[in-house]
Amino acid sequence: MMNKNEIYQEVASLLTSLFEDLELDSIDAVDMVVHLQKRTGRKIKPETFRAVRTVQDVVDAVDQLMRDEA
Template identity: 45%
Template sequence: MQNPDEIFVALRDAMVELFELDPEQVTPDANLYEDLEIDSIDAVDLIDHIKRQTGQKIAAEDFKAVRTVGDVVEVVNRLVNPVAP
């Protein structure tokens, strides 16, 4: 299992590679759309990358509420570390 810090580092590295971003830009508070200029096609690429890395699909409704890098980390954390009932 990965903790949120490890997820953030992996996500930041992926975003730097996928979208040619400066690593310093990718912070937990960075807004995907305004600060990082991620568009809907980029978001699909990011979702696909997460699916390949985790082996799990992110539900579209989970990703609709995502606004910041920290939000993505939370979604991925819930995917890879499900809460036991």
Template identity: 60%
Template sequence: MSDAEILARIREIFKENFDIDPSRVTPEAHLFAELDLDSIDAVDLAIKLQEMTGRRIKPEEFKSVRTVGDVIAAVQSLLATQA
């Protein structure tokens, strides 16, 4: 899955679950400062990413995620472990 495909899926998740306009979801966007996610939203996002990838996200790996670009990288990492 390419970064562009992952970004498109992430935009869908943000629109459906957090009512965030997809145009605001860019790789540079900060999850907490710009997109107004809180810690509960971060847990929800991790669950959605697990559903998307079929892989469990380790909490310590997700703690370093700050931007949408970090989320894309985390998804790529999860997908790479499937291969």
């Protein structure tokens, strides 16, 4: 199971690439969710990420998901 710091590093890395390469949009956000699902082995509902605005928001959402389904 990934700890909160590992989640942060993974998300920060993804967002950095998305912002630099693609100017993050909704399709990129979907790609991020798919990547996180593969990485965590958890099903992530799209509504979980609707209110996400910062890297910390993503980390908190994934961390909570990991705790809820553990």
